[in-house]
Amino acid sequence: MQLVSDQHRGSSVLTLPAALEKAAKMDLAGTGLKFLRDGGESVGLSYPDILHQVIHAAGSLRRLGLRPGDRFGLLEPDQHTFVILFLAALHSGIIPVPLAPPASFGGLDVYCAHLKSIVDVTGLSHILTSSPIKRIIDLDEKARIELSSNVLSQAKFDIEPASISRDSIAFLQFTSGSTLQPRGVTVTHGNLIANMHAIVERLAIRPDDITCSWLPLFHDMGLIGMLLTPIFIGIKAILMPPSMFLKRPLEWLKAISDGRCTISYAPNFAYGLCVKRVPDSELQNLVLSSWRVAGCGAEPIDYRTIENFCDKFKKCGFNARAFVPSYGLAESTLAVAFEDIEHGMKVDAVKRHSLARGVADPESGGNSAVKIVCCGRPFAGHELMIAGDNLSPCPERVIGEILVRGPSIMKGYYNNQEATAAAMHEGWLRTGDLGYLVGGKLYVCGRKKDLVIIAGRNYYPSDIEAMVSQVEGVRTGNVIAFSISGEGVQEELVIAAEIAAGIERGRELVEAIRSHLLETLGVKASHVLLLRPGTLPKTSSGKLQRQRAKELYVAGTLASHSRTTGVGSWAYCQYLTGRLVRNIRRLLGR
Amino acid sequence: MTHPNGELFAQLAKLVKNELSVGIELTESTRVVGDLNLDSLQAMHLVAAVEDNFGVAIPMELLPNIKTLGDIKELISKLRSP
Numbered sequence: 307m308q309l310v311s312d313q314h315r316g317s318s319v320l321t322l323p324a325a326l327e328k329a330a331k332m333d334l335a336g337t338g339l340k341f342l343r344d345g346g347e348s349v350g351l352s353y354p355d356i357l358h359q360v361i362h363a364a365g366s367l368r369r370l371g372l373r374p375g376d377r378f379g380l381l382e383p384d385q386h387t388f389v390i391l392f393l394a395a396l397h398s399g400i401i402p403v404p405l406a407p408p409a410s411f412g413g414l415d416v417y418c419a420h421l422k423s424i425v426d427v428t429g430l431s432h433i434l435t436s437s438p439i440k441r442i443i444d445l446d447e448k449a450r451i452e453l454s455s456n457v458l459s460q461a462k463f464d465i466e467p468a469s470i471s472r473d474s475i476a477f478l479q480f481t482s483g484s485t486l487q488p489r490g491v492t493v494t495h496g497n498l499i500a501n502m503h504a505i506v507e508r509l510a511i512r513p514d515d516i517t518c519s520w521l522p523l524f525h526d527m528g529l530i531g532m533l534l535t536p537i538f539i540g541i542k543a544i545l546m547p548p549s550m551f552l553k554r555p556l557e558w559l560k561a562i563s564d565g566r567c568t569i570s571y572a573p574n575f576a577y578g579l580c581v582k583r584v585p586d587s588e589l590q591n592l593v594l595s596s597w598r599v600a601g602c603g604a605e606p607i608d609y610r611t612i613e614n615f616c617d618k619f620k621k622c623g624f625n626a627r628a629f630v631p632s633y634g635l636a637e638s639t640l641a642v643a644f645e646d647i648e649h650g651m652k653v654d655a656v657k658r659h660s661l662a663r664g665v666a667d668p669e670s671g672g673n674s675a676v677k678i679v680c681c682g683r684p685f686a687g688h689e690l691m692i693a694g695d696n697l698s699p700c701p702e703r704v705i706g707e708i709l710v711r712g713p714s715i716m717k718g719y720y721n722n723q724e725a726t727a728a729a730m731h732e733g734w735l736r737t738g739d740l741g742y743l744v745g746g747k748l749y750v751c752g753r754k755k756d757l758v759i760i761a762g763r764n765y766y767p768s769d770i771e772a773m774v775s776q777v778e779g780v781r782t783g784n785v786i787a788f789s790i791s792g793e794g795v796q797e798e799l800v801i802a803a804e805i806a807a808g809i810e811r812g813r814e815l816v817e818a819i820r821s822h823l824l825e826t827l828g829v830k831a832s833h834v835l836l837l838r839p840g841t842l843p844k845t846s847s848g849k850l851q852r853q854r855a856k857e858l859y860v861a862g863t864l865a866s867h868s869r870t871t872g873v874g875s876w877a878y879c880q881y882l883t884g885r886l887v888r889n890i891r892r893l894l895g896r
Numbered sequence: 897m898t899h900p901n902g903e904l905f906a907q908l909a910k911l912v913k914n915e916l917s918v919g920i921e922l923t924e925s926t927r928v929v930g931d932l933n934l935d936s937l938q939a940m941h942l943v944a945a946v947e948d949n950f951g952v953a954i955p956m957e958l959l960p961n962i963k964t965l966g967d968i969k970e971l972i973s974k975l976r977s978p
Contacts, residue, residue, distance in 0.1 A: 547956075
């Protein structure tokens with residue numbers, strides 16, 4: 307069997323638009339894109355059809371007044387429309403900025419504030435969207451909001467394709483950065499091709515492979531991994547809206563089964579959701595034996611979730627060796643390291659207490675081992691280093707920050723030199739993730755940066771703290787948010803908030819904080835602690851210390867009044883907390 | 897409140913209690929996310945349960961304007977009307 311990577315090796319395809327033209331010329335039967343619709347008819351498009359629509363749409367974008375190098379927001383829930391407009395922009399040298407549509411109950415105020423921040427950072431002039439979204443968003447006229455359908459229905463307007471080089475910006479990826487201070491990763495055509503090339507090679511993608519995805523197209527894993535990579539090599543890709551999976555997880559597995567798909571990626575939580583929500587009565591209708599690459603990334607991988615998935619779906623023909631644990635981040639275009647294909651998940655059992663010392667000592671037997679999933683070797687043509695505090699390489703099994711260098715690494719954040727300078731060091735990307743190497747393979751075991759990941763979504767503590775500060779009774783600016791490992795490696799959000807002296811409604815305040823976080827950011831706080839003024843750890847200059855607060859919490863010494871602990875009276879808890887914190891301070895000599 | 901609407905709300909409340917094991921008393925002004933303590937995954941589970949039980953398809957783009965259980969009830973009756 308010929309590998310697609312063999313065809314592409316040494317080929318002259320330097321950009322995605324050129325790859326689309328090549329796929330359209332080859333016009334292989336059974337390739338192209340298929341869009342599944344929730345409760346509706348699916349739409350199939352061959353690569354020649356796609357190219358035709360893309361060229362037409364490229365003219366329409368120009369007619370809108372957009373010129374090469376201009377940015378526009380792509381806020382389009384319809385996947386077919388999204389794909390055509392995204393590719394049309396690349397074709398004409400215009401820079402698309404994929405934006406997440408509002409996707410749940412309420413929360414519109416925070417959503418619009420986030421959009422406005424992105425408009426400010428990128429200076430984008432237009433946002434293309436659907437009519438229901440246009441009706442509900444309010445951006446204070448910062449950008450022109452146009453209907454995608456109007457743009458696409460314009461009469462044909464011929465343009466010359468833009469001249470694109472490896473260094474030209476392809477698009478801006480906004481999954482990194484906080485809601486209130488978003489950071490856009492600048493993805494060049496060179497970055498994109500380098501990462502896709504490595505993916506194709508490592509997964510040994512063949513011309514008859516078929517991908518299937520429910521991942522959002524505004525996120526790197528869905529956009530690059532499950533849409534652009536199949537186009538790059540001209541294979542068939544099946545796409546479904548994220549809501550179709552989130553509402554009924556069975557739909558994802560049904561699409562893989564019906565389409566005889568071979569490659570599909572998802573975060574850890576999605577595999578867990580299938581275990582929990584796919585009824586046993588449906589298993590007899592699923593055939594998953596075609597699935598040869600079941601990729602898993604975008605959040606920490608819990609070996610138990612994967613084992614449970616394998617157990618449940620082996621009777622559908624699912625092969626446990628299909629699992630490909632992966633590590634990556636938007637700053638490296640998408641992916642950094644993959645486990646070898648056909649290996650399945652390998653775990654490293656290490657001594658729990660050794661991790662606290664910054665070392666991953668192997669544990670032979672015993673129940674106290676922590677099992678860490680192997681994310682495989684870094685991509686060819688890229689370098690990976692585990693670095694200590696002085697940024698020099700750590701020996702094997704010593705935990706340090708993961709640094710990556712190579713052609714997939716971003717040049718920087720768009721229009722944000724300060725954040726770029728903090729993330730880059732002599733060509734190395736500082737990922738902010740912690741890991742160690744064994745035999746050249748990467749094990750990711752923690753995080754240095756302030757970030758909370760729940761159900762595949764990134765939340766920034768600064769955003770969460772700002773929202774909690776809005777709740778009446780909370781001392782503004784005196785809130786710390788961090789995550790702890792809950793069951794397995796899944797994260798649980800902890801809020802420690804100082805409250806104004808004299809507030810007696812502890813339980814109500816805990817509920818108000820939880821509700822406000824759910825309604826604004828859509829994130830659930832697992833533990834809420836209310837503290838007396840002056841009890842949160844601060845630096846001498848008055849800056850809150852998140853890491854220290856987390857250490858105190860894990861040691862059981864930051865506990866106070868929370869619904870989950872359900873202890874004693876409010877006043878007594880306040881008293882106990884104050885005493886505990888005073889004792890800790892005395893012990894620490896402060 | 898008209899009788900059929902009252903019945904519709906009672907059905908909705910029963911569904912919410914069963915699907916999400918909610919302990920609190922439910923009224924039309926119960927806030928879907930804040931009061932029911934739903935994260936984004938549980939919210940989507942609720943949407944699917946409402947669709948399956950009331951035979952409607954809820955367009956995702958309508959969700960941002962839905963704040964209370966009363967809003968969901970209104971939406972169901974609107975989607976059901978010919």
